[in-house]
Amino acid sequence: PATTKQQTPKNNMSDDHEPRRRWNRRNSDGAAWGGENSTNNNNTDDQRTRSYYREPVQISAEFRERIAAAARASIVTLTTFSLLVFSGQEVLPVAWIGNVFAISVLKPTLGGTFLSARDVFVPMIPVALISWAVSAALSVSSTEVYRIVLPFVVALAAMVVFLCPWPHLTMKNLMLLIFYLVVSNPLSLKNVATEDVSSSIQDIGPFFVPALVGTICIGLLVSLLVHVVMMKFARSTTASRQVLILMRQVSHETNQLLLSLTRYMQSIGKDSDVARQARTLIDYHTRRRSRIIKRLGDYLPAMRTESRLGLSNEGIDIDAIEAFAACAKKQQKHAELVQAATTQTLLGEDYTSKNSHVREVKEIVSENLGYVLERLALEYSKSETVFFFINASKEDKEQIIHDLQHSMDEYLQAMRQAIHDAEALLQNNDDASRSTAGPMIRVRVTFLALFSFIHELRDVVSATKATTDKSDKVAETAIARLLSCLKMKWLWKDISKRRLATKTAVGLSLASLWVSIPYLNGHLAYTQGVWVGVTVASISLETTGAAYTKALDRLWGTLIAAAFSLFVDKVFHVNAIAKLLTLTLITFISILVSNPNRPYASRYAATSVGSILYGSFDNKMLVDDYVPTRIMLIFVGVTIFLFVELLMFPRSSRTIVQAQTVQLFEDLEQFFYQSSKSCSAISSVSGKDEESNDNFVDPLWMLRHGHKEVDVTSSLRDSVSAVKKTFALAKVEMRPGTLEPSLGMNVSLDDVGYDRLLSESENMIVQIDLLVVTLQSLRGYYCQISKEHPVRDLQWPSLVSASLLRIAQQLSEISDEFRLVFPHGLFRPGASNITSIIGAVSLFRRFAQVRLSILADVEDRHASYLDLDDIALSGEGARHTPGFRLTLALAVSAMLGVAQGLQNCGRHLERIVESSFPLEEVKCNENYGHTTAIQFGGSGDSNDS
Numbered sequence: 001p002a003t004t005k006q007q008t009p010k011n012n013m014s015d016d017h018e019p020r021r022r023w024n025r026r027n028s029d030g031a032a033w034g035g036e037n038s039t040n041n042n043n044t045d046d047q048r049t050r051s052y053y054r055e056p057v058q059i060s061a062e063f064r065e066r067i068a069a070a071a072r073a074s075i076v077t078l079t080t081f082s083l084l085v086f087s088g089q090e091v092l093p094v095a096w097i098g099n100v101f102a103i104s105v106l107k108p109t110l111g112g113t114f115l116s117a118r119d120v121f122v123p124m125i126p127v128a129l130i131s132w133a134v135s136a137a138l139s140v141s142s143t144e145v146y147r148i149v150l151p152f153v154v155a156l157a158a159m160v161v162f163l164c165p166w167p168h169l170t171m172k173n174l175m176l177l178i179f180y181l182v183v184s185n186p187l188s189l190k191n192v193a194t195e196d197v198s199s200s201i202q203d204i205g206p207f208f209v210p211a212l213v214g215t216i217c218i219g220l221l222v223s224l225l226v227h228v229v230m231m232k233f234a235r236s237t238t239a240s241r242q243v244l245i246l247m248r249q250v251s252h253e254t255n256q257l258l259l260s261l262t263r264y265m266q267s268i269g270k271d272s273d274v275a276r277q278a279r280t281l282i283d284y285h286t287r288r289r290s291r292i293i294k295r296l297g298d299y300l301p302a303m304r305t306e307s308r309l310g311l312s313n314e315g316i317d318i319d320a321i322e323a324f325a326a327c328a329k330k331q332q333k334h335a336e337l338v339q340a341a342t343t344q345t346l347l348g349e350d351y352t353s354k355n356s357h358v359r360e361v362k363e364i365v366s367e368n369l370g371y372v373l374e375r376l377a378l379e380y381s382k383s384e385t386v387f388f389f390i391n392a393s394k395e396d397k398e399q400i401i402h403d404l405q406h407s408m409d410e411y412l413q414a415m416r417q418a419i420h421d422a423e424a425l426l427q428n429n430d431d432a433s434r435s436t437a438g439p440m441i442r443v444r445v446t447f448l449a450l451f452s453f454i455h456e457l458r459d460v461v462s463a464t465k466a467t468t469d470k471s472d473k474v475a476e477t478a479i480a481r482l483l484s485c486l487k488m489k490w491l492w493k494d495i496s497k498r499r500l501a502t503k504t505a506v507g508l509s510l511a512s513l514w515v516s517i518p519y520l521n522g523h524l525a526y527t528q529g530v531w532v533g534v535t536v537a538s539i540s541l542e543t544t545g546a547a548y549t550k551a552l553d554r555l556w557g558t559l560i561a562a563a564f565s566l567f568v569d570k571v572f573h574v575n576a577i578a579k580l581l582t583l584t585l586i587t588f589i590s591i592l593v594s595n596p597n598r599p600y601a602s603r604y605a606a607t608s609v610g611s612i613l614y615g616s617f618d619n620k621m622l623v624d625d626y627v628p629t630r631i632m633l634i635f636v637g638v639t640i641f642l643f644v645e646l647l648m649f650p651r652s653s654r655t656i657v658q659a660q661t662v663q664l665f666e667d668l669e670q671f672f673y674q675s676s677k678s679c680s681a682i683s684s685v686s687g688k689d690e691e692s693n694d695n696f697v698d699p700l701w702m703l704r705h706g707h708k709e710v711d712v713t714s715s716l717r718d719s720v721s722a723v724k725k726t727f728a729l730a731k732v733e734m735r736p737g738t739l740e741p742s743l744g745m746n747v748s749l750d751d752v753g754y755d756r757l758l759s760e761s762e763n764m765i766v767q768i769d770l771l772v773v774t775l776q777s778l779r780g781y782y783c784q785i786s787k788e789h790p791v792r793d794l795q796w797p798s799l800v801s802a803s804l805l806r807i808a809q810q811l812s813e814i815s816d817e818f819r820l821v822f823p824h825g826l827f828r829p830g831a832s833n834i835t836s837i838i839g840a841v842s843l844f845r846r847f848a849q850v851r852l853s854i855l856a857d858v859e860d861r862h863a864s865y866l867d868l869d870d871i872a873l874s875g876e877g878a879r880h881t882p883g884f885r886l887t888l889a890l891a892v893s894a895m896l897g898v899a900q901g902l903q904n905c906g907r908h909l910e911r912i913v914e915s916s917f918p919l920e921e922v923k924c925n926e927n928y929g930h931t932t933a934i935q936f937g938g939s940g941d942s943n944d945s
Contacts, residue, residue: 384457
């Protein structure tokens, strides 16, 4: 802190000096070339030319990733078409479909691409065989029978594909596309209106299906080959290399987090500026660490696949990497608890500069914990490096873990000493004990979270050592896996899956009419009627918003590809090599400029150019004739599916989000009522006559392990499950709800408002889980402490129960008011006027008073606790005291955190009402000309306002 003070810049401004100009960016318009240099005062032409400067260009990591992805996709396209087109299509027809599948399975890593290729190849074989058999059976029948049966066959196939529960059938749209191509294409080529057209069309031949499968397999192999070749370079695309990079990043963020926490502990009560900066860094590194851990988890399946294939980097220890990922994920919960305790003012305590008692307590904590924490952070960094990043000997590892355990014991002892010194200062001083209740809770929560954070590494190392000699599990045979798949229940009872299968079946059967009806297939589609069904099979998704967006992206991609294909055909009509190079170029550009949130449009444009240039099955159509037909058929397919989606099977994700927004607070009300009821019963739990449990040598035993042995009531468990289920449904439907078409029949979702509301709800669910753990721990402590223990006289469970009940009562009042203004259970306008809605939403502001009242009760009980003479801080009398008080601090912090979250939810709801709810219509008062009559208040009929 002293060094930081010396480095703080001084204020050089005086009364007779104006602030100096640091940047001259006022006239900059962001162009690549623009602006004049203000330091140039010469008027010569040469100087005036040099006065223009270039805006700085930043090459970010995202740009490099885009270049790499575009290069891989363009190489795949070039290689696939080179192998299929220039080798002739007599054996392997429809070269464009090989490129479509190659681009579809191409992922950033080798392992990810292999998993995608496997998900295509494994179900493709049985799907191709079944479709081949169905096609052969239909081909031997008459054309009239083929026409009649085809819509029913493809509808049945759609139902089977989308309701099948088999785990490898993940790319169901592609499998349905293959089935539809194989079954409908023979009828498409012979079911034309006139004999003249029919005689000019070749049959696809008896071996079309094997050739189609071979074309797709070539595309899959090319995608894998691109990654395999990259293994020879320093910047390989293996998942194991990416995992090692991410592990280093997680380790770096962890070290920076511990360093920031050390600076915070060393500066609290002494230097507020350094403490504020440290809190900002704690918040930053915690959030950044969470994002990196999520990316690390996404790469683990691909890394395991590479390891099984023998394609991972040498020296990779898969078990150690998975142990590191599991440890980091567990630690993140504790890191977020540290973040909440240090960066959020949940307890309403006074600032250090305003209260001398708070400052003195923080100084005591800083003196006891500051440098001990620094040594603990150093030992943790050494232990993490030894166990996960270098090949150390067994003796070195044992010594490192011994040093880490010694540092943890020192930190535990320093915490006890800090609490002892602080409470010795606060005893017999009622005002000081009350004002410092909040800071003491924050210190305890921070200590608990940090100690648990370090202990996770200790547990992982111990578990790794214990399981080193265990034999691996026997691998499951292929026959056993097949039998388990056959025993799976089909997805008919899943409402969303059943709706998806039904609407796809109806849409595909309608689309097949463009193949079955000769007039549509011969005169309008000219043997290309399969594209209507291909479009329906491709854009059918579970939610309306996602399907609508994909349909529009397919139209835009088709238009871009059509325009570019016409240009290429006009310029390079006979030059096949030039066509292939321009096809590679458009693939590179399309992937480079793709929108990460909507990548389908760019990817489809990249693959559609090839399907247009080489699009006809018999390769006898000119591009000029093929492009208009292709655009028309894609448009027809999109129109048919949207008709089925929006009119025949309407479903609104937007309505679901609006319903779950109201339902969430009612579920939270039920949870707090049940938790209050469970907590009130803790005081009546009978303790033991003697304290004999040796587990309590560790004060955190109950919070870390013991609570798992304590059961909660079924009502409390069901209420927690209901809250999580409601939140999960709202989160899943949020993105599709924002993508749904807005036709004025429902208000649009405010993206920012609902995103913040869901983020706040997710934080509250974390606090709810923590609250359940503390209730279990409290019950466990009361089962262990003796009947005569003085802590029973303070009735802490009654205080916690009353606080939970206070939150539940406020939620009950809010839910009752919501029932009046939203009688249909949907958070949208229409049933009440805006004044009534704002009045109901404003009730969330009362949680500020709820938090203060909870804190006031805790301060009173904390002062009474310090006045007890029987509470010792060491010896047998305090056997349960450290862990018990940590549990109480955690419970209070969780309650205040949820109350703070509910208050923030009110602000987010106010923003949603302000930004998305329409203005009320104000009618003119006929008796007073053009004077408007405005009605105030929340009562009365909304139509009279």
